[in-house]
Amino acid sequence: MATGRQSEKEDLQKNYGSLKGEKETLGKENEALQKNYGSLKTEKETLGKENEALQKNYGSLKTEKETLGKEKEALQKNYEIIKSENERLGKEASSEVGFYVAVAAAVWIFVCFACHTARVKRETKKLTREKEGLLEQNENGGLLEQNESLKREKETLGKEKEDLQKNYDSLKIVKDELGKQNGGLLEQNDILKREKESLVKDCEELQQDRNILKSEKNKLGKENGGLLDQNETLKQEKEKVEADFEELRRKTNTCGYVLDREWKPITEACVNVTLDPNTAGPRLTVSEDGSRVRFTGERSAEWPSVLGREGFTSGSHYWEVEVGEKGYWVLGVSTHPHEKSIPEKPEKGYWLVRLVKGKTCTALSQSRDQILNLGKICKVWGVYLDKERGRLSFYNAETRFHIHTLECSFPGQVYPIFSPGSHDKGPLIINTKVKNV
Structure with missing residues (x-):
C-alpha cells in the first residue's frame, strides 16, 4: 500500500x-x-x-x-x-x-x-x-x-x-x-x-x-x-x-465377525425394500407403507409369502429384517414373482433361511439343505445379495457376524421374499435405517 x-x-x-x-x-x-x-x-x-x-x-x-x-x-x-x-x-x-x-x-x-x-x-x-x-x-x-x-x-x-x-x-x-x-x-x-x-x-x-x-x-x-x-x-x-x-x-461357512473393510461396502449397498401387497398370500396383512407383514389367519402348516416390490437383475443389494422373538419365519430371494406361498420343500428358484419352532434354523436351496448351528437366534437379520459373484449372505445385523452364504448362479430377475409363517401373529419388519455398527 x-x-x-x-x-x-x-x-x-x-x-x-x-x-x-x-x-x-x-x-x-x-x-x-x-x-x-x-x-x-x-x-x-x-x-x-x-x-x-x-x-x-x-x-x-x-x-x-x-x-x-x-x-x-x-x-x-x-x-x-x-x-x-x-x-x-x-x-x-x-x-x-x-x-x-x-x-x-x-x-x-x-x-x-x-x-x-x-x-x-x-x-x-x-x-x-x-x-x-x-x-x-x-x-x-x-x-x-x-x-x-x-x-x-x-x-x-x-x-x-x-x-x-x-x-x-x-x-x-x-x-x-x-x-x-x-x-x-x-x-x-x-x-x-x-x-x-x-x-x-x-x-x-x-x-x-x-x-x-x-x-x-x-x-x-x-x-x-x-x-x-x-x-x-x-x-x-x-x-x-x-x-x-x-x-x-x-x-x-461358519459364523465370524465381519471386518470394517468388508462391512462398509455391504452397508453401502443398502436398498429400501418395500413389500408388494399384490404378491401377498391371502392370510397376510401388509402395512400401508409396505414395511411390515404379519399372519392374520388360522394356524396351519403353510408358509404364506410376500415379495419385494422391485426385483434385481444385477449389482449388489443389502437389506435388514427385524424378526424379533418370532418362532417361525422365512427370508431370502426368489425368481417366482407370482407364487404367494413357499413350498415346504423349495425347489428351483428359491434361496432361503427358515426358522422353525424358534430354534431350528435351516439354509434352503435347490442343491441342498443345511442346518445352521446358532447358539442364539439373532433378532435383526441382514441379507446381502451379490448377483455378479453369485452369493447370498446372511448376517447378524446387530453384532456384524456372518451367519451363512449360499453360492449359486441367479438367473434373470430375483425378488426379496418374506414369510411370517402361520403359527404366530408377530410381524416381520423391514429395517429402513441401516446402522454401520
Whole structure:
C-alpha cells in the first residue's frame, strides 16, 4: 500500500513539474503576444492619425475643387459676356482698337482657363495618389483581423491560465494530503520497523528451537525407523491372517465377525425394500407403507409369502429384517414373482433361511439343505445379495457376524421374499435405517 502511494505521489510531482513548465512557456508566449499587440496598437493609432489627416486634406482639396469649379463657371460666364460684347462691338464699329481689345480679352480668358485647368489636374493627381495610399492602408485592414485573432487567442490563453491555476491549486491540495499521509506512513513505518526487529528476534529464537527439534526429530527418526519396519511386518502378518481367516470361513461357512473393510461396502449397498401387497398370500396383512407383514389367519402348516416390490437383475443389494422373538419365519430371494406361498420343500428358484419352532434354523436351496448351528437366534437379520459373484449372505445385523452364504448362479430377475409363517401373529419388519455398527 505504501509503495503504491509513493509511486502515485511521484507521478503527481512529475505531472506538476510538466504543468509548471507548460505554464512558464505559455507565460512567455503571452508576454510576446502582449508586446506584439502593443506595437500593432501603436501602429494602428499612427495609421488612424494619418488617415484623419488625409481625410482633412481630402476635404480641403474637395472644397478647393468646388471653389475652382465656381471660379471656372464665373470665368465661363465672363467669357460669354465678353464674347457677346465683342460681337456687339463688331457690329457697331469695325475699328482696329475694338478688334485688339477683343483679342486681348480672349487671350486673357484663355490663359486663365489654362492655368485653372493645370491646377485642377495637379490636384486631381495628388488626390489620386492619396486615394491609392488610403487603399493600400485599407489593405492593411488584415492587421485588424490579426489583432482580433490575437485578442481571441489572448482570451483563450487567459482561460487556460485560469485552468492551470485551478489544476495547480488542486495539485497543491493533493500534495498537502499526500504530505499528511506520508507523515502517517512514516509513523507506520517506524511501528513496522520495531515490529520487524521484534519478529527477527522471535525468528532467531524459533530457529534455535527448530534446530533443537530437528536434532530430536533425527533421533526419533532413527528410533522410528525400527518401529516402522516392525509395523510393516505386523501389517503384512495381519493381512495374511485376515486372508487365511476369510478363506477358512468361506470353506467352512461358519459364523465370524465381519471386518470394517468388508462391512462398509455391504452397508453401502443398502436398498429400501418395500413389500408388494399384490404378491401377498391371502392370510397376510401388509402395512400401508409396505414395511411390515404379519399372519392374520388360522394356524396351519403353510408358509404364506410376500415379495419385494422391485426385483434385481444385477449389482449388489443389502437389506435388514427385524424378526424379533418370532418362532417361525422365512427370508431370502426368489425368481417366482407370482407364487404367494413357499413350498415346504423349495425347489428351483428359491434361496432361503427358515426358522422353525424358534430354534431350528435351516439354509434352503435347490442343491441342498443345511442346518445352521446358532447358539442364539439373532433378532435383526441382514441379507446381502451379490448377483455378479453369485452369493447370498446372511448376517447378524446387530453384532456384524456372518451367519451363512449360499453360492449359486441367479438367473434373470430375483425378488426379496418374506414369510411370517402361520403359527404366530408377530410381524416381520423391514429395517429402513441401516446402522454401520
